[in-house]
Amino acid sequence: MPAWLPPPAVLAHLGLILVVFNMLVLSAAFMVWMERKVCAYIQDRNGPNRVGFEGVLQPFADVIKLLFKEELRPKAADALLFAIAPVISAAAAFAAFAVIPFGTSTTLWGLLDQPIPLQVTDVNVAVLVIFAITSMGIYGIVLAGWSSNSKYSLLGGLRSSAQMISYELSYGLALAAVIMLAGSLSLREIVLNQAGTWWGFIPRWYVFLQPIGFLIFMTAGVAETNRAPFDFPEAEQELVAGYHTEYSSMSFAMFFLAEYVNMVTVSAVATSLFLGGWLGPFLPDWLAWVWFLVKVFLILFFYVWMRWTLPRYRYDQLMEFGWKYLLPVAVLNLLATAALILWIG
């Protein structure tokens, strides 16, 4: 290797970052296709089937179309914030994935002296990092809503901020219960704590210790990602398209991308926290990430399934549900977990 190149470990790390980034973009594209297909089958249609086999290339065609569209900006919009908002959204969505481990470590078939973990970075406050970055993502939506200077956008932005703040509390409390069980904030350690089985056949996943926490997490996760049945920021029937009504071309695509990447991230977090991450039987260590993908895919499928099955709530019902039911249950769950840990030791 030439001397001017950085050491192989650094190169491998950069490569890892590249892979993760592109996988996220690809998974978003895949999600768009899957969503349309699943939706079509649920509604007894065929869905996209022209571009590529069964329409798998449809998302790419869409992106190319969007790229060549004209970038429109309303005259009365706030130029700076209007431009920044989609970037914040997309950046926050991608950044959160940085701390999620998706496999054990690898030496790339002996190319490296030291194995590198399959994770962009392992910080010891990983769970909080995800939480913090998600909370920054709200700004993209809120600012997009405000800067467009349109009533639909503003309403969408306001709704999203209220909704995300309300559900963030339950989301955080559900996380806290798992953190208490694992005794660590590092996702890798939390996953490793779920290794093994009870009585030889039930995996030691936290979903079995924290069934209520898992439900709370999934519910709040739907609200956090603004998906149906909690998709108020963009409720078509009331708000045209909500916060991104005025966006077009690539800025619109960025919001679109952010939404799907967020879904992938939430599913990945749920997988790591409750479903044992990359842990699973049969596969050798170096293929463990396949389990991770399978689990994430199942949760994503569940999200899509839910979107096309359930109608949207009413806004006041959403708030009432968040504050009066979900939050108290989350608090009780946390208290019960703490009491059990103290009791059993």
Next chain:
Amino acid sequence: MFESILFYTLAAFILGFGVLVVTARNTVHCVVFLVANFLCVAMIYVMLGAEFLAIIQVLVYAGGIVVLYLFVVMLVNLKRGPDAAPDRRRQSRVGFVLAAVMLAEISAILVYSAARPASAVAAAAATPLQTVGNTEVVGMLLYTDYLIPFEVASMLLLVAMIGAILLAKKEI
């Protein structure tokens, strides 16, 4: 070397955003600059090895409280600030004098403290910083040494919450 460059860059950003928070005409811009300011402060915490504090800064201040500010600002929708007081001239003059005094004081502090290195400052700087697992350290301190202030703070939050509801709700 790298660290001091990073620090001074961040410090410049913090000050710059701080100034923008005060000078921006548009309230929503003010709030956005405030967020940027908080994020830079969080990075300073990371540099100090206090990553827990950094994340809490982002999570609670940038991600929680300021979103609520934004919420309020957007609902009120102030297109421009309220008209300045009629005696604006006088205010700005007084402000100028005060700012000048403050600047003189701060530069004096810089000059003098450079000339007279303090024993206590050196001692404080020499205390080693906890770099690993400071989440655990913060948790232990909060629930042992600082248990009483922590509990009083919970009463404080209760008071603030009840007060807010009391003053803002239409019918109690």
Next chain:
Amino acid sequence: MPPGFSSSDFYYLMPELVITAGALLVLALDVLLPRAWERVLSWVTVAVILGAGLALVPSAGQNLTIARDLVAIDGFATFFKVLFLVAAALTVLMSPRYLTLENVHPGEYYFLVLCATLGMMFMAGGVDLITLFIGLETMAVSFYVLTGIIRPNKRSNEAAIKYFVLGAFSLGLLLYGMSILYGLTGSTHLRVIATSLVAGDGGLLLPFAVMLLVAGIGFKIAAVPFHMWAPDVYEGAPTPITAFLSVGSKAASFAMLLRIFVAGLPAFRADGLGTAWGQPFGWGAFFYVLAVVTMTVGNLAALTQGNIKRLLAYSSIAHAGYILIGIVAGSTRGVSAALVYLMIYAFMQLGAFAVVVMLRRKDIIGDELKDLTGLYATHPGAAIAMLVFMLSLGGIPPTAGFMGKFWVFGAAIDAGYVWLAVIGVLNSAVSLYYYIRIVVFMWISEEEEKSAAFGISPAVATVLAVTLAMTVLLGIYPRLLFDFAQASAASLGSVPSLGLR
């Protein structure tokens, strides 16, 4: 039991725990009890305060720190806790009828009064900047809300907004000063700060920190030039809260001031912060200037007021100036003089406000001077009580106010601050003018103005009786209080004698 705590920690924290539990109990009862039973809440609150007073008994004569060295149980803290509990109980007693008239919901009101008391108790007991600050913040937030609790009333709203905005700003200054102290010493504990700082430390940073602390606390004690909020807030707040604010909040802030400066920065009282005109100076000099300006401005501004609450606000600013004299004098005697003055001031101020509370009737706000006209003719008892309070506030002999001033000025002369004492005496002469003016209004009788006699509720009558009795008793037999204050001041730590004369 949390690690590092023992049962004795909680034994000595019992007064605070009782207040906390009581506050939550009041809140719960407010929801559970039917509306018709609302009046019970005031009695529950008084019972809670009495219970806290009983729980305070074991603390008497102790001198130790608990809760991992963050809270002191010493004579100083106990003295102030007694003061706070008395002030809180009297405030609660003068409230019920006023609340009914103003249509204020009592549950949250009493809860907030108890929480403010809790904050004050930590301000008196805290020996760590964090404890002190959290206590201050708890008290301040409770008062912000209490000030604006009469929601339909614009004056009340305006007062709350002003108090909140300025209060938050001053807390920022205070916190900035504290953070510099922490930066200089690496500790938030006052004892560590006291032992690790030596003269010249941190260059001008230390004087800067002291300035910020003086400004931050100066706001809370309403010392000139940080007093701007006081008249508006005192006027707009519900009258019992004005009374509590001017007594409790002020005393608690003085407790904090004494803790931070006398226990935390004892070496910098007379010198060590720098030199001005060839004279070394310390924080004593700041308070010297503050005391002179505060007394003078407070008294001169009070001369022209037509609203009793505003007048009492300026008078309370002036009294903060007298108390500051004791702090400038600095010796144990000076500190004890400040304590004595605070206690006496509490009784006479609460008494005066009880009369103002009494004047609030249906359709009559009763806080203008002219609302006092003919009070002697209709309510001779209340008028005579008010006369005694006014004479006491003005410092006329056989009353307690005289003893307070006597002790403070004596301490100043003792410590060599003759001029300060002279300015103080001149100021109390000026103050007599407006106190007598109030009395004159009560004795004028205008036949057509004389409205139908209004009843005095037994609770307010109790307050008047207690405050009147204490004002007279402490004037005749002050030794009772002097010894208590002397012992309390001594527990704050011996104070070196002074340099700047």
